[in-house]
Amino acid sequence: MNSETRNDARPALRIIPREQHTISRKNISKAALRVLYRLNEAGYDAFLVGGAVRDLLLGGRPKDFDVATNATPDEVKKLFRNCRLIGRRFRLAHVVFGPEIIEVATFRGTGEEEGAEGERHIVDGRIVRDNVWGTIEEDALRRDFRVNAMYYDISDFSVRDYVGGMQDLQDRVLRLIGEPVTRYREDPVRMLRAARLAAKLGFSIDTAATAPFEELGPLLAEAAPARLFDESLKMFLSGHGLKSFRMLEQCGLLKFLFPATARALKRGDEALRALVEQGLANTDARVAEGKSVTPAFLFAVLLWGEVRDVAQQQIARGKDGNEAWARAALQVVGEQCQRVAIPRRFTFTMEEIWSLQPRFEQVQRKKVLRLLAHPRFRAAFDFLLLRAHESPAIRELGLWWDHAQQLPHDTLAAALPVHESGGNDHEASAPASAARKRRRRKPATKSKPA
Known part of the structure; x- marks a missing residue:
């Protein structure tokens, strides 16, 4: 060619x-x-x-x-x-x-x-x-x-x-009109458009057009974050998100648009890659079926690896779990919004999806029923299912919550332990390995006044 x-x-x-x-x-x-x-x-x-x-x-x-x-x-x-x-x-x-x-x-x-x-x-x-x-x-x-x-x-x-x-x-090839370096300096977003169009059309990109990507990729930081948000939606919510993601990686542009995602994937976490690619594939399938899709879930998928790692680092330093997840979300979202201006209505949902993940491991009656009633439960549960590759315990946890949703309210409530220490023999109890993973010490009971 x-x-x-x-x-x-x-x-x-x-x-x-x-x-x-x-x-x-x-x-x-x-x-x-x-x-x-x-x-x-x-x-x-x-x-x-x-x-x-x-x-x-x-x-x-x-x-x-x-x-x-x-x-x-x-x-x-x-x-x-x-x-x-x-x-x-x-x-x-x-x-x-x-x-x-x-x-x-x-x-x-x-x-x-x-x-x-x-x-x-x-x-x-x-x-x-x-x-x-x-x-x-x-x-x-x-x-x-x-x-x-x-x-x-x-x-x-x-x-x-x-x-x-x-x-x-x-x-079936994309070729730029004019000299590539000049055209990208005129408008750096053209580099992203090349990747997006190649993914959408199933075309290759002319080697002369991809050659300046590494040198000029940093210019994307100068593009308006609101414009990069719109471009991200075109790439990931138009039915060819997985191909666009792979094209961004192949062209070396992912690190300029989603630096946290690129860093997390560079650490070689294959479970994270499976989560990201499955999340994008699911979104593509929903678009093809004419179903609604939300940027919040997509960005939660893309940024999960960095948020999870930062939160775990904070917890290892002795931070309270809720505070650790909140700080991790604030840090990662803050960095990403300097590149891509994700509106607050979406970042709020992203933060809720992330913060609910540890709560799936708490299988006491009040906590389960409260989580099932949470307005973001469905999105958070779908996210939990994407995490199945992280460990057998997470996969079992997803199966348990899937089963729990199918039970009548009274049946589920009766099957759940009131306290954390009991209930492993009940039909609806979570897998022992998953339930113990983040088990907290039972608070000491106060003595009754004489």
């Missing part, structure tokens, strides 16, 4: 007529078609562009449809009453049709021509504002990967390929 990246100053246009490609308007959203047609009827160029064109050519069904045009954002707004203009870094028009938003972008130029309209601001090689309008040819060169730089022309239903994207689709 040829791994050279085309860096031509002048793109070579290839027009693929309707009869030679597989895109059908039946697979394009009606809202996107309305935007394309109205722009075209008003005398503007109008193209479907980017991931939608790529996925349609691959036989997929895109969820999002982006439009590129030579109309400026203000001109787009005049055409659509249901339009709002957004963004400073990239000025865009959003045309709203109920729950669906069609993003309309004006062709972006290189800014090298005299009298170029708009503005571009670059700091240390990084584009912080890019609102220079240009031609479709310039717009193609401004995009990231060649497979994302193809345009579906609503005027004649052809596909325009300026940079060799069709060839890359056939080769």
